[in-house]
Amino acid sequence: AQKVTQAQTEISVVEKEDVTLDCVYETRDTTYYLFWYKQPPSGELVFLIRRNSFDEQNEISGRYSWNFQKSTSSFNFTITASQVVDSAVYFCALAGTGNQFYFGTGTSLTVIP
């Protein structure tokens, strides 16, 4: 079974604070891909990052960083020095050897100015 759990439903932070969004996944596939998407109020899902199961290197892109740990089946996302424009719903997703994407229920992030 493939499953993604985002336990944090809503998070509010004050601008410039750091925030980490949690993602835990379940899969029996040995090869799989993990993703983060951002869904701003406009509604369109925006791709942020893709990670394959063989690459556990953490990645940093500007204020964004991702921590992939196979031992705990987690793929957490950290925003450093948050900004109001970061306010959105963030989805973690899993794709196994099939072609279906399995999305978590999302974490709604509000950055307060």
Added chain:
Amino acid sequence: DTGVSQDPRHKITKRGQNVTFRCDPISEHNRLYWYRQTLGQGPEFLTYFQNEAQLEKSRLLSDRFSAERPKGSFSTLEIQRTEQGDSAMYLCASSLVGTSRHEQFFGPGTRLTVL
């Protein structure tokens, strides 16, 4: 820039009516996916095409739902005899097999309201 486009953006219909949505993927993409998203949930996979072939359908896709991609380019999703439970955002995504595998680009969605 020609991203994924969907038409219409909003649709209000009465229960029992049929509706059809259209998705135009990124032009060189050979895979096209349909998802449904309800409030407070992540997108749920419905079906996907590789070129014109429909390769997989979710068990969520009842017999009232049908999707086509006749020429391997745009796709349509039809819902017959709509029910209130069909109210949702219908998302289309496309990807190109062989490069950036599994990276899907999403359209803006069609929001369906069934009265």
